[in-house]
Amino acid sequence: MSRLDDELRNAFKREQPPADFTARVLERVARQPEPQRSLWQRLAALVEPPKMRWVAIGVTAALLIAIGAAQYSRLANKVVDDTGKLSQAGPPPEEKKAPVNEGEVDAVITHRNSVAVPKKHTLSLKRHQLAAARVEKAPEMKSEAEAAKDKLMLALSIASSALNDAQKAVHDDGPKP
Amino acid sequence: MNNATGARLDDRIERSALGDQLAFEQIVTQHQGMVFSMACHFLRDRSLAEELAQEVFLSLHQNLHSIKSPEHLTFWLRKVTSHRCIDQSRRQKLRPTVSLEDVAEPAARASENDLFLSEMLRRVVDTLPEKARMVVILRYQEDLEPTEIARVLDMPLNTVKSHLRRSLSMLRDKLSRTLGEVTL
Numbered sequence: 001m002s003r004l005d006d007e008l009r010n011a012f013k014r015e016q017p018p019a020d021f022t023a024r025v026l027e028r029v030a031r032q033p034e035p036q037r038s039l040w041q042r043l044a045a046l047v048e049p050p051k052m053r054w055v056a057i058g059v060t061a062a063l064l065i066a067i068g069a070a071q072y073s074r075l076a077n078k079v080v081d082d083t084g085k086l087s088q089a090g091p092p093p094e095e096k097k098a099p100v101n102e103g104e105v106d107a108v109i110t111h112r113n114s115v116a117v118p119k120k121h122t123l124s125l126k127r128h129q130l131a132a133a134r135v136e137k138a139p140e141m142k143s144e145a146e147a148a149k150d151k152l153m154l155a156l157s158i159a160s161s162a163l164n165d166a167q168k169a170v171h172d173d174g175p176k177p
Numbered sequence: 178m179n180n181a182t183g184a185r186l187d188d189r190i191e192r193s194a195l196g197d198q199l200a201f202e203q204i205v206t207q208h209q210g211m212v213f214s215m216a217c218h219f220l221r222d223r224s225l226a227e228e229l230a231q232e233v234f235l236s237l238h239q240n241l242h243s244i245k246s247p248e249h250l251t252f253w254l255r256k257v258t259s260h261r262c263i264d265q266s267r268r269q270k271l272r273p274t275v276s277l278e279d280v281a282e283p284a285a286r287a288s289e290n291d292l293f294l295s296e297m298l299r300r301v302v303d304t305l306p307e308k309a310r311m312v313v314i315l316r317y318q319e320d321l322e323p324t325e326i327a328r329v330l331d332m333p334l335n336t337v338k339s340h341l342r343r344s345l346s347m348l349r350d351k352l353s354r355t356l357g358e359v360t361l
Contacts, residue, residue: 004345004348004349005317007294007295007298008298008313008316008317008348009317009320010291010295011294011295011298011299011302011317012214012218012299012302012313012314012317012318013214013318014210014211014214014318015210015213015214015217015218016209016210016213017209017213017226017227018227021205021209021230021231022202022205022206022209024231025205025209025231025234025235026198026201026202026205028231028235029198029201029234029235029238032235032238032239
């Protein structure tokens with residue numbers, strides 16, 4: 001480092017402003033109108049303070065709980081509904097007893113081909129088939145419901161810890177004596 | 178800067194942005210020397226420098242939400258002060274009212290009077306073009322490296338280096354003529 005460098009450092013040492021400099025700056029700041037913030041800046045400012053950040057986390061957790069509970073309730077209702085329908089449907093309608101002789105059999109076949117099956121009977125059959133399909137799917141749906149329940153319990157525990165943290169943070173940030 | 182100091186400064190910036198006047202006052206107190214000195218060395222007029230420094234802090238108050246860290250705050254203040262000084266100088270045509278050749282030759286030797294030498298150096302630097310002058314001030318007042326000066330002044334690194342080289346060479350010439358046997 002040359003002597004010129006040292007001399008330049010010495011020549012350009014920092015200087016202090018007048019003693020009332022800070023006071024004058026603050027006075028001018030106080031006279032300034034509040035800066036106009038854009039809508040986005042104002043929205044962002046809502047979650048800027050530490051307390052509000054925790055409130056935002058709490059609200060998000062509450063929303064997740066509500067969605068999870070609704071989903072769980074929907075699945076549980078579906079399972080109950082299916083079980084109820086199944087019990088109402090009863091055993092499948094029995095076929096008419098087979099005719100004894102061949103002549104009667106032919107007559108019945110001819111009758112079945114010529115006469116349309118009543119609509120009421122078809123509907124009952126379809127309902128029964130649907131119920132049977134649901135019975136087949138019941139274990140699958142039950143496992144789905146169990147999984148949803150597990151997820152809900154996990155969400156609840158996360159939300160609970162988040163809310164505890166939020167409460168703690170709010171207490172910590174609160175006014176000090 | 179240790180972690181505790183950094184955290185305190187971060188906290189001050191955050192509180193200032195939320196309207197805490199005390200925190201803003203602490204920021205002003207901490208940085209006023211830097212801002213005022215840059216303006217004072219550049220403009221060579223204390224009242225103009227004070228006015229400019231106040232405007233820089235007013236601008237800071239309006240832009241506190243964009244300051245991300247204490248380092249960013251210092252960088253922001255240096256940048257805004259530099260640009261405002263250059264603008265002010267161009268507007269008011271403050272630069273050289275005296276040419277390099279007109280700078281008075283000192284009657285005393287450097288060893289006899291360091292204050293006189295400092296004043297002479299400042300007057301010679303005052304004859305430099307605006308950007309070159311600011312490069313010298315940032316280099317020797319703020320002790321910044323050429324890369325940092327390039328960032329503050331939005332200037333290519335090679336331009337900063339060439340400004341420094343030419344300014345120092347000019348200062349050496351002038352001072353060797355003036356001070357004769359003193360090796361600089």
